[in-house]
Amino acid sequence: MTLAGFMARNALRNKRRSFLTIASVALSLFLLCTLRTGLREMTNPASMEESACRVAVRHKVSIANVLPAKQRDLIKRVAGVASVMPLTWYGGVYIDEKHFFSRFAVDPAEAFRQFGEMKISPEHRDAFIKKKTGCVVGIKTMERFHFKMGDRIELAGDVWPCDVALEIVGTYRGGIDETILFFNHKYLDEASGNRGVVGCWWVLADRVDSVPRIIAEINRMFRNSDAEVLAESERAFQMGFVSMLGNVTLLIGSISGVILFTMFLVTASTMAMAIRERFREIAILKAFGFRSSDLAGLIVAESLLLAMAGGVLGCGGAWLMFRLVPIDTMTNGFFPIFEVTPGIMAQGMGIAMALGFFSCLVPAWNALRLSVVDGLKILD
């Protein structure tokens, strides 16, 4: 037997209590990792390297305001712009609201040039360009609804006052979101009465260095026009959506705080009970020659062992679960990745370690101060 073995034996002495403690820490850390992952996805959306060259241009007043189609040629003339295309949120309803996935009208010739991370075969791309009513659907949506090439998708307009009937002519893989449906903006223009408007402009810069200048130039170009724009990097555009969620960080932070505090109370109470009922043993070990610091160390190690076991189960469980469960499908693409990152796992394990340490400080201190004679009196 070793001191480590002795400590482990003590930690598991009351198996039911140890199991319940480990389970409560594990469950709390599982929740915490889930919340942190959700928060990270919402406040720090994933992005690809390719997005660094992309600029989003929207109406300065609100994203709900449309922009005139005539702006395209002006933007195209800005030095360093490699591509400009309309990107308009169509929305619409497929069967009913439960069958949700993102639908955008784009320029088929430019879309997969701009979104280079979304891989499409040349045949599908050509078909998309040629067929005005054609659409390209992300592989995850294809799988979710068991779509096949050539299938018809009828969408009822909600944001736009027109319905569209589309034919699947291609599919793509890759990118952050593999659930989107893209269709031809010209079809939307015709279906909606050629109003000559678009939702946003999506601009591809020739290189990353050009992006700040292009943003400044576009913003300057339409200043004081009847459709003043806000050009910003794609990343900044994404973050703008996050701000619409309100103070979700505070909300999730508060919930996390409550979880942490509850976890602390549970662990501290367990350790206090576990140590109090062993006071006489601690006194006897002291009589044998164990120093107070040795015993305090054993108590801290015991508490750390329980908390870390819970941490491994909770954080590891969250990591494993969200790898196996298709969260993107379950949330209709709201959380396209939902990855418990190594950083979140490390945070979770750090919390478990801090929890193990702080929850046993009072019992360890009491054990440290316990005199052998007082401890032996507990026997009588």
Added chain:
Amino acid sequence: MIDLVELTKLYRQGDIDVTALDRVSLHIDEGEFLALMGPSGSGKSTLLHIMAGIDRPTSGQCLFRGVDVAQLSETALAEWRSRHIGFIFQTFNLIPVMTAAENVELPLLLTRLRASERRERVEFALELVGLKDRLKHLPRQLSGGQEQRVAIARAIVTDPELVVADEPTGNLDAHSAHEVMGLLATLNQTHGKTIVMVTHDPRAAQYGTRQLHLEKGELQHDTAQASPAEAEA
């Protein structure tokens, strides 16, 4: 071996000072088996605790081979106990989740002995108390007498010079008490261990080579006597 010089111990109970030991002076030679007797509250356990280095006197000296144990720091005192003292308690105090062998091995975890050396010592100590066949037994699988014998093995496994026993037969039936006392007498006579034992039981005290009576913290009688083995001879 042990010299107690004018040893006084006062306890404070509320506003009142209670004298547990009143200027007790005593000399114990190596190889003695001392039985400390007296009524409850007479100070015998306090005297035992001070001799074993788990309590400190209010005044006076407790010299162990010339070293005033009461002057040692907490850390030095802990190390001193691990080297020189073996403890036997009334309620055995074995750790319930550990086997007999593991309980006996506990004090050896403080030494630098290798695992194999520790195992040898544990087996030897358990053999000495007649429980080598109970190495893997948990305390709940042993009788009271066997538990106390495991506790004795634990007390002697580090080969201490002084074994202190606080009412070692207090929780045992007559037969087991007789066995345990026989074992302590053997440790004293055959292995030369110095033993200081607190007891209420006059029959247990008969096993000692010397009886000491305390009353109200003062030494009353100090009687040398023949051990049972010597008496039989």
